Amino acid sequence: MTMREKFLPVLSIVLAIVAIWYVAAVYLNAPFERDTAARAGTTITFSEIVPKTMFQERPVLPAPHQVIAEIWDTTVNKPITSKRSLVYHAWITLSATLVGFGIGTVLGILLAIGIVHNRAMDRSLMPWVIASQTIPILAIAPMIIVVLNAIGISGLLPKALISTYLSFFPIVVGMVKGLRSPEQIQLDLMHTYNASSAQTFWKLRWPASMPYLFTSLKVAIAISLVGAIVGELPTGAVAGLGARLLAGSYYGQTVQIWSALFMAAALAAVLVVIVGAAHTAVLKRMGARP
């Protein structure tokens, strides 16, 4: 597929969304302008309303350029250490995400190794791991934050724990599948080589599990970010993207909410792309042909 064929449809859909967004912004913000005009005792024509809906202080739906201007203003024009800088808040959330993702990955891989090598663990643990995915885990988030706060642990760690908890399950499930992916014939070959179970693991199971691991990692990193953001909600946290969302919703700062949302989206996209790049690099090192 050429670049043109690939990007033209996506680009036109994105442009359509932006256009719909502008129309919606005019439609949703117009009542406020009419009210203001009515209160002032004047009438206002439609052509006068339209430009005004684009630059409201607290619009119902901010126009795209307002959001982009806000993002530009809070990332480039503010020093990174400032509490008003979006980069600062993004970093707070990102650090919790990465710490939680790291712990979750290590724990998940270790548990998967245990499950693959021990029948009792497999039979007793695996159903619970699968069942736990049907549970709204994020509901536990506020409790972890507040309870850990109560015993004096606050800041990055509680949020990271929520991310750990969320990223842990996809990795266990993916890794168990991956470590079991070698076929019987390959395992038999290792057997004829008189390979120990450690050798079978490092030379066959581990390399075979890589595609599964990276697929899970992509899911896990995205959900880690969600965990970190939600983890910032319940304590009325002072910093982080979740805190920006919460503060924005308290004070009706819609532009601030949307810019935090866009930042979170960009962060998620970058993280997933990085994991994807690592995936390609590892597969290439292992000699997989694209």
Next chain:
Amino acid sequence: MTSGFLYGAIAFWLAAWAINEWLVRIRTKDHTLQRIIRLAVPLLFGTSILVLWEGIVRGFNIPSVLLPPPSMIWTRLINSLPTLWADFRQTFLKSVITGYIMGCGLGFLVAIAIDRSPFLQKGLLPLGNFVSALPVVGVAPIMVMWFGFDWQSKVAVVVIMTFFPMLVNTVSGLAAASSMEKDLMRTYAASWFQTLIKLRLPAAWPFIFNALKINSTLALIGAIVAEFFGTPIVGMGFRISTEVGRMNVDMVWAEIAVAAVAGSAFYGIVALVERAVTFWHPSVRGGQTS
């Protein structure tokens, strides 16, 4: 006295582990017995975790503010059934079910609508995949602003969260029928609609049910998290965040237990319907014995 609980719990745990190790080694031709063993192992494991939890909490005298023992949570659950039922009705029956049906239905209809336009598919699919990786719960504050505090705003969040997985899965499901089968339909002079009903929709069911299962979890998470941003004085998310603030951790755990049961039951029902509808699929046919 208190350490007695601890030793008792550890002894129970070890015994359960030993029984499980023994159970998984049993080989029998009897299918019913095999099934009972398959069920007993995870159940025993779950029970031993609960007993260990109870023993550790009592043995180390962990304050119930930090981690209440299961027995205390159970008492609380039984004593506050009316409250829990009201929360369940608000969050689950009103927000989750309505949003789930609307979101999944909308995703399905849009997928059918763009079925005949490869251009729209190529544009929407990458976007849908991209949105699935985003922290979509972040739109909750905006929805609360637009649709008010009551369940309508939660429905909106759930619709947005469930729409894209459904869209992406249905589109790829509709492409699942092989060209050979489609050619056969053409030789029958079947219309687009007939091909859709008789061939492509049945072939798409596994994908659609995959989305339905993913969405059953997402919907509950979306509704609960959206309640953190503002809600009338009822609802699971509201109860969790307020009771955490008042340090009634046992009530929080009771609410989480309800959420877990509701989430698992929801998922289970969808999975059961899936078995009935896609009875021909290898994963279902093979599921009985393997």
